[in-house]
Amino acid sequence: MPMGNTQPSVRPASAGRAGGAAVTPVAHRSGARPRRARGGPGAERYAPYILVAPAVLIIVLLRLYPLILGVNFSFTGDGAQNGTAVGFGNYRELFADPLFRTALSNVGLLVLLLPVAVAIPGLLATFIYLRVPGHRFYRSVYFFPAVLSPVIVGAIFNLLLAFDGPLNAVLGSVGVGPVDWLGDPDIAMFMVVGVHIWATFGMALVVFLAGFATLDAALLDAARVDGASLRQVVWHVVVPSLARTIQFVFVTTMIGMLTSMFGLLFVMTSGGPEGSTYLPEYYIWIQQGQMNRPALASAASTILFVIMLVVGLMQIKLLERAGKED
Amino acid sequence: MRQRAMWSAVLVVGLALAGCGSASDSGKSTSSDGKLVVWDWKSGEPFAKSYLDKAKADFKKKHADVEVEFVAQPFDQYYTLLGAAIQSGKGPDVMLFNGGGQIRDRVDALVPLDEYVAEDKQRLAGWEAFTKDGKIYAAPVTLQGYPIYYNKAIYQKANLDPASPATTWDKFVADCAAIAKAGSKCFALGNKEGVGIQFWISSMGSTTLTAAEYDAWIAGKRDWNSANVKRLFQLWKETGDKKMNSDGANSTAMFNDSFALFQSGKAAHVMGLMSDVGHWQDFNEFLTPEKLGVMKAPVVTAGTTPSLPYDGGIGYAVAKWTKDPKMAADLARSLSSAEALKAFYADAGAIAADTTIDVSAGGPAVSTIVGELKSGKPALHVALSSKTIDLMGRLSQQLLSGSITVDEVVKQLAASDQAG
Incomplete structure (x- = not known):
């Protein structure tokens, strides 16, 4: 909301110079603004609009226009029907496509797995904060995967999880039969999500450690003096104090999961086996690049955009409410 | 809030009704005259x-x-x-x-x-x-093209004659049993991207479909319910069920993991290519030209003649x-x-x-391949649309994992083929 922020700081000055009665910013907000503005000289009246124009233009030209264009394309046809309006035809086709439904249900799966993705860095950060032996070493090691590209991570885990790879060799040596980690549709998605969490939890860990830095050590000491166990310290002292950090990590992890799994999927499973690891992004890429269906891909993009919008708005609401409680 | 929702609704309905412009355009060249x-x-x-x-x-x-x-x-x-x-x-x-x-x-x-x-x-x-x-x-x-390459050294190890590979499917399955005893797999298969099935139907097509069915397929008149088309997919499933393929086919990339399995002697056959990658020149890195053979597809349906699909x-x-x-x-x-x-x-x-x-x-x-070009025919999978090929890839993975029947596969493929 750049408009809302700029106006109060510009208006009072212009109103003052125009010699009118003193108008407080509060009065502007309550609706006195249009009447006052009409009185000022032209240049000053338009100044705020001119000042915000570059930002608005950039947003409109580079963000909103392409977005609307994309939504518009989603109502046109492909191939022979190129350019003709087909109404909701593309959307009907999408929801009739079992592959797209799988992609959507995988988004649901990601949301369900979110607590796990947040709990892992949270727990590990707690251990580091409580100075378990070797905590300095772990602090750097945990962050290390976060600097690797998803393609490299995917390639490494492709080797590790191959049917004749080292993980199955280890399992074999303890008498457990080999598992086709990336070839079994019931397992593959969990493996990809697991690798994604492994590759990205370092960033969340750093956020948690920053949160811990603001934690009041006196509270922990008091809890210890009162004889609280480690579990009780974590549950009754650490978690409530870090509520806002945890919420922030929830939001960023969710966004990361929904928008940056493409590289891993591309390298590790190519959407397979049996289409079980499709996500909307991958579906869009396949339809546009491989199937030559740009309009259908636009429709899928629009749906993904709506999903992200809903998730994002919900998270903003959540953060706002948490802010009020403070 | 309500107003915002109303405006969004108006926008969506407006766009839906208008649907103007197009997702793909046709226009001018970027290059200059010279x-x-x-x-x-x-x-x-x-x-x-x-x-x-x-x-x-x-x-x-x-x-x-x-x-x-x-x-x-x-x-x-x-x-x-x-x-x-x-x-x-x-x-x-x-x-x-x-x-x-x-x-x-x-x-x-x-x-x-x-x-x-x-x-x-x-x-x-x-x-x-x-x-x-x-x-x-x-x-x-x-x-x-999609010739079937074989490793003559493995044939020797399994006491088979490298100069005369099997000409019928039954003999081929028996040979593969001997190869399995000698410690190698029959096929090096990579079906992670669902490409394995494409090579399969094309390599085996000429000896599974009758000549009339083959020509009709290429001409676009595909009878997915014919017994021989179903047989093509049944054989694919059979190679999986009989463990003739290399392990973990659904998670093995064809390019180039499955070809590496063949080159390194872990499997006796591979359905390869004849240009670019996965072909005679690639394999020669580890398999010397004397060890690398090219065989005709073994006959499945009596009365058919094998031809090179290309x-x-x-x-x-x-x-x-x-x-x-x-x-x-x-x-x-x-x-x-x-x-x-x-x-x-x-x-x-x-x-x-x-x-x-x-x-x-x-x-x-390579001489064998070029010699067979004259009698060769277009490959079966090339005649299919990208959409049907994509679907076939996923269905072939399901066939290997046993979560779908051949009847269901041909039903879905027929629907996709007719729609496309």
């Missing part, structure tokens, strides 16, 4: 240098004043980038295509070349893959938005001139579209 831009995924490779030099020299003879610029794109992204170019209606004048679905899906953006390439029709093979509705859209450079592999097409289609077509022709293709064969290890090239120095495997 210059042609070519897109491909080959020109950056060292092996392509002498090929391009020869092609450019040939083009210079016809149009001395025209500059040609080759832009090499990464193959992974090639059709995505090309799709974006087609959408904007601006892009290269001449572009490289894979034969089959990839070019047929995009002929809207191409110029029919029939009148320009008439002279080359006899000399070159593989036109079918670049043809749609009777019109030719690209001049073939290489031929792509099509035009890659070829250059001319974009609709180019200023001078004749000049661009001349460039496409130069790129498949005899001299250029000779260089391509020698350096890239591809079977060139020009069948008059002498290949005797390449080893017995």
